[in-house]
Amino acid sequence: xxxxxxxxxxxxxxxxxxxxxxxxxxxxxxxxxxxxxxxxxxxxxxxxxxxxxxxxxxxxxxxxxxxxxxxxxxxxxxxxxxxxxxxxxxxxxxxxxxxxxxxxxxxxxxxxxxxxxxxxxxxxxxxxxxxxxxxxxxxxxxxxxxxxxxxxxxxxxxxxxxxxxxxxxxxxxxxxxxxxxxxxxxxxxxxxxxxxxxxxxxxxxxxxxxxxxxxxxxxxxxxxxxxxxxxxxxxxxxxxxxxxxxxxxxxxxxxxxxxxxxxxxxxxxxxxxxxxxxxxxxxxxxxxxxxxxxxxxxxxxxxxxxxxxxxxxxxxxxxxxxxxxxxxxxxxxxxxxxxxxxxxxxxxxxxxxxxxxxxxxxxxxxxxxxxxxxxxxxxxxxxxxxxxxxxxxxxxxxxxxxxxxxxxxxxxxxxxxxxxxxxxxxxxxxxxxxxxxxxxxxxxxxxxxxxxxxxxxxxxxxxxxxxxxxxxxxxxxxxxxxxxxxxxxxxxxxxxxxxxxxxxxxxxxxxxxxxxxxxxxxxxxxxxxxxxxxxxxxxxxxxxxxxxxxxxxxxxxxxxxxxxxxxxxxxxxxxxxxxxxxxxxxxxxxxxxxxxxxxxxxxx
Numbered sequence: 255x256x257x258x259x260x261x262x263x264x265x266x267x268x269x270x271x272x273x274x275x276x277x278x279x280x281x282x283x284x285x286x287x288x289x290x291x292x293x294x295x296x297x298x299x300x301x302x303x304x305x306x307x308x309x310x311x312x313x314x315x316x317x318x319x320x321x322x323x324x325x326x327x328x329x330x331x332x333x334x335x336x337x338x339x340x341x342x343x344x345x346x347x348x349x350x351x352x353x354x355x356x357x358x359x360x361x362x363x364x365x366x367x368x369x370x371x372x373x374x375x376x377x378x379x380x381x382x383x384x385x386x387x388x389x390x391x392x393x394x395x396x397x398x399x400x401x402x403x404x405x406x407x408x409x410x411x412x413x414x415x416x417x418x419x420x421x422x423x424x425x426x427x428x429x430x431x432x433x434x435x436x437x438x439x440x441x442x443x444x445x446x447x448x449x450x451x452x453x454x455x456x457x458x459x460x461x462x463x464x465x466x467x468x469x470x471x472x473x474x475x476x477x478x479x480x481x482x483x484x485x486x487x488x489x490x491x492x493x494x495x496x497x498x499x500x501x502x503x504x505x506x507x508x509x510x511x512x513x514x515x516x517x518x519x520x521x522x523x524x525x526x527x528x529x530x531x532x533x534x535x536x537x538x539x540x541x542x543x544x545x546x547x548x549x550x551x552x553x554x555x556x557x558x559x560x561x562x563x564x565x566x567x568x569x570x571x572x573x574x575x576x577x578x579x580x581x582x583x584x585x586x587x588x589x590x591x592x593x594x595x596x597x598x599x600x601x602x603x604x605x606x607x608x609x610x611x612x613x614x615x616x617x618x619x620x621x622x623x624x625x626x627x628x629x630x631x632x633x634x635x636x637x638x639x640x641x642x643x644x645x646x647x648x649x650x651x652x653x654x655x656x657x658x659x660x661x662x663x664x665x666x667x668x669x670x671x672x673x674x675x676x677x678x679x680x681x682x683x684x685x686x687x688x689x690x691x692x693x694x695x696x697x698x699x700x701x702x703x704x705x706x707x708x709x710x711x712x713x714x715x716x717x718x719x720x721x722x723x724x725x726x727x728x729x730x731x732x733x734x735x736x737x738x739x740x741x742x743x744x745x746x747x748x749x750x751x752x753x754x755x756x757x758x759x760x761x762x763x764x765x766x767x768x769x770x771x772x773x774x775x776x777x778x779x780x781x782x783x784x785x786x787x788x789x790x791x792x793x794x795x796x797x798x799x800x801x802x803x804x805x806x807x808x809x810x811x812x813x814x815x816x817x818x819x820x821x822x823x824x825x826x827x828x829x830x831x832x833x834x835x836x837x838x839x840x841x842x843x844x845x846x847x848x849x850x851x852x853x854x855x856x857x858x
Contacts, residue, residue, distance in 0.1 A: 367445075653666070
């Protein structure tokens with residue numbers, strides 16, 4: 255593998271999403287050689303390149319990989335179904351050796367007089383309704399058993415017609431005698447009542463199963479009251495299957511045969527267009543392209559370019575095209591554009607939108623891998639826009655007070671430059687002018703001292719100050735800046751601890767950022783770093799004062815002796831446990847006597 259190929263793969267691996275999906279490995283001729291599924295694309299695909307594989311065929315496969323494509327879906331089950339479709343479509347070399355050619359099962363409601371409901375792997379275009387496919391045969395069978403236990407539908411294969419029923423051509427079977435069927439074959443069950451049951455079964459198979467689950471819960475309750483726990487457990491298993499059941503797969507749907515799906519996303523420099531082709535009810539092509547914008551082209555024009563290019567590239571002749579909005583040209587009078595609002599077509603459009611957004615994010619991650627400065631600039635611009643700042647916050651400083659139980663009040667200031675911690679610029683403060691635990695006064699003192707010092711030393715001032723606290727701490731810090739004539743030069747905000755609200759000076763309404771916002775994450779990192787830095791300093795101060803007060807008050811024990819003792823025994827507590835002979839050897843008899851007398855007096 256050439257170095258350029260390795261670098262290309264490394265960039266893809268570094269930016270893979272932590273989502274379910276399918277991945278495709280291609281060789282140097284751009285031929286797909288392997289298709290796989292993953293619950294987590296990043297972990298699964300990366301595993302091929304991070305360990306030595308005992309199987310020779312896997313090692314051979316990895317050596318041939320030159321490119322990686324992937325499609326994100328919502329669930330692991332959909333990844334399994336999509337994998338099956340893509341293997342059938344591309345017949346990858348290394349999959350053929352490992353995969354059979356099975357088709358996943360459906361449940362069909364047959365288009366016939368007194369419809370039958372049964373499991374099948376063959377989809378026949380005869381007007382029947384197919385639900386699924388099911389990644390698990392067990393799930394399909396359990397659904398059918400549950401339906402047949404609730405509804406008395408026929409299981410026979412008699413070709414029922416009004417005439418055959420009227421002429422009594424058939425006899426009732428065992429199902430009727432054991433009360434599992436109401437015998438429509440001999441006219442004991444009306445077509446209207448039967449159609450009502452079929453209608454309810456359709457709703458269950460579509461996923462609208464609340465009526466059935468409520469019924470099962472009621473039955474379980476009665477069985478439990480009667481101490482029939484084994485029967486209740488069997489119903490519980492049915493209940494769990496229904497609750498976990500998804501009747502419609504986004505990646506396979508028997509109601510759609512030949513269709514193109516397009517979605518669109520963009521940023522300042524590029525437009526992204528995702529294409530999905532549906533053939534025989536399944537996703538068979540997924541591709542995303544990027545257009546570099548030359549002028550301020552409207553999105554309708556860009557989508558039109560993408561539709562023409564994709565259909566030509568993949569030789570598509572689909573008569574229906576699903577789009578998020580109408581493009582500005584019509585390719586042909588025979589082609590229909592659809593903007594779906596619900597149903598299977600809307601699910602396919604959502605799948606395409608999910609993939610185009612993921613592609614956009616991944617392109618951004620890859621470009622930032624090549625150019626870290628680009629990520630920094632983008633992050634700072636995001637912070638500037640989210641917090642409504644007049645300039646880019648190249649330097650941000652955050653303050654936090656620490657005075658646990660009112661003792662040893664200290665404060666900390668941490669500094670972020672270009673969005674990253676600059677630890678050499680962190681500063682500690684002993685509170686000097688405030689008596690007692692007063693957070694407001696302490697904050698005012700620290701902010702004043704910090705920026706008086708910076709101005710005297712002619713150092714760079716921050717563009718943004720973050721105060722760890724609510725309105726009170728923010729107000730006193732703002733007053734300190736005003737007295738220093740810095741309020742017009744430096745922006746300042748407060749971060750409330752409880753709800754992560756951001757406050758501005760003289761504004762009673764807080765700013766609430768999205769919990770996933772990059773801006774909020776940077777502010778939280780600042781706050782947490784200031785808290786950690788301050789707490790560590792506070793603990794050190796308390797520990798040092800406790801040690802100093804215990805040894806400095808002993809007459810005859812000087813600074814050099816104290817340093818010697820603490821260096822060897824670390825604490826006064828350990829020092830008290832040291833044998834007298836050992837101390838005499840270390841510091842002499844006179845100092846040992848003075849030390850032990852002081853300890854004895856303190857204990858008494």
